[in-house]
Amino acid sequence: MIVVVALAGLMTLMLSRHAPAAAGSGKRAGADETAIREQAAAWVAGQVSRTATVACDPLMCRALEARGIPAASLLELRPGAANPLPASVIVDTPQVRGLLVGGYLGRYAPAAIAGFGSGNAGISIRVIAPRGAASYLSALHADVAARKAWAGALLQSKNIVMPAAARTLVADGRVDPRLLVDLASLVSRRQVAIVAFGGGAPGATPGVALLRSVEVSGAGNATDRSPAAQVHWISRYLHGQQGDYLPASVRKVSLLAGGPGLRIQFTAPSPLGLLKSTATRP
Numbered sequence: 001m002i003v004v005v006a007l008a009g010l011m012t013l014m015l016s017r018h019a020p021a022a023a024g025s026g027k028r029a030g031a032d033e034t035a036i037r038e039q040a041a042a043w044v045a046g047q048v049s050r051t052a053t054v055a056c057d058p059l060m061c062r063a064l065e066a067r068g069i070p071a072a073s074l075l076e077l078r079p080g081a082a083n084p085l086p087a088s089v090i091v092d093t094p095q096v097r098g099l100l101v102g103g104y105l106g107r108y109a110p111a112a113i114a115g116f117g118s119g120n121a122g123i124s125i126r127v128i129a130p131r132g133a134a135s136y137l138s139a140l141h142a143d144v145a146a147r148k149a150w151a152g153a154l155l156q157s158k159n160i161v162m163p164a165a166a167r168t169l170v171a172d173g174r175v176d177p178r179l180l181v182d183l184a185s186l187v188s189r190r191q192v193a194i195v196a197f198g199g200g201a202p203g204a205t206p207g208v209a210l211l212r213s214v215e216v217s218g219a220g221n222a223t224d225r226s227p228a229a230q231v232h233w234i235s236r237y238l239h240g241q242q243g244d245y246l247p248a249s250v251r252k253v254s255l256l257a258g259g260p261g262l263r264i265q266f267t268a269p270s271p272l273g274l275l276k277s278t279a280t281r282p
Contacts, residue, residue: 033094036117040091041067043114043201044125047212048089049248049267055084055128057095064091085130089113089269092124107133111140113268115203124203127269139272144207146275147173150180159187161219162194169197169211176210177274178266182238182245183214192234193219195255199265213265217255231260238264244274 037060044054045067055075056064065071075087082099084090090109097105109126110133116123129136151170154160160183162170169175175197186192199212218230225233231252238250248267255261 032117033121036121036123037063037093039116040093040114040123040125043116044089044091045069047114047199047201047268048125049269052088052267052269053086055087055090055096057091057093057099059095060091060093084109084128087128090126090128092126094120094123110136111205111208113204113209113270114201122203125268127208136272140207143177143272143275144173147175147177147180150177150184150275151175154180154184154187157184157187159191160194161191163196166194166197173207174211175214176212176266176270178245178247178271179212179214179264180275182241182247182264185241185245186216186234186237189237190230190233191219193217195257195261201268208270209268210270212268212270213263215253215255215261215263217259217261227259231262235262238262244271 041060041063044064048054050069050073053073053075054064054069055077057077061071061074061076064074075084077084077096077099079099084100085108090096090105092105092109092112105126108129110129111127112124113127114125127136148171151173155167155170170180176199179197183192183194193216195215195217197211197214199210201209216234218225218227218234235250235252238247241247247264249263249265251263251265253261253263
């Protein structure tokens, strides 16, 4: 009897020692999941087009609404109502993976444009491919080839000035096709200096998360145009673009090297097949 009581006391002591650690571990995991969700929500709110429909689980949808995305742009996925195909992108959370089983995401959302966290808690933002992965990946392969072809022609222009690192990014087909078209249109009219590209995302599928922003300045040697006047002309010209080629934002910035510049930015996801349907090359 004494042995039984002693064992019971030992078990109670061991459980009491481990309980706080387990509770603390659970709190840390919960905090990590919240941090990852907030990172993903912030990226979607700041980078994804407001005209795109975003599929998400209820918790993520609320986080996106809190960051200014209208409810009309969200497709909430729930048990019995988990069809993301009408959306443009899907926020792939652990909850969504629990709803969409059987390799669904691999078949209809094969490419990530951004990713946050890792393991079971990881969240990725993925492009919806309503015709399936094979069709999407074929279109992606063709788009990469088209971007490189456009890049080759653009880099031959005497009216574009850019550092070697930026030239490599263009040549490798890593620049958004909308930026390529707008830059080609600009340099067909006057000289433009590329300062740096940006807009990439962590955790993205190669070839999908393109550089969607660029900083530019005027580069002409015309004595009748100051740097500020050149930047103003570029800004006015870009604001006159239409459809896919109208940037989401064109903002004046002070460049690190000094002088005025512009930051031109497009939203995600980058369209496929755009260059194929464009007749004019640089």
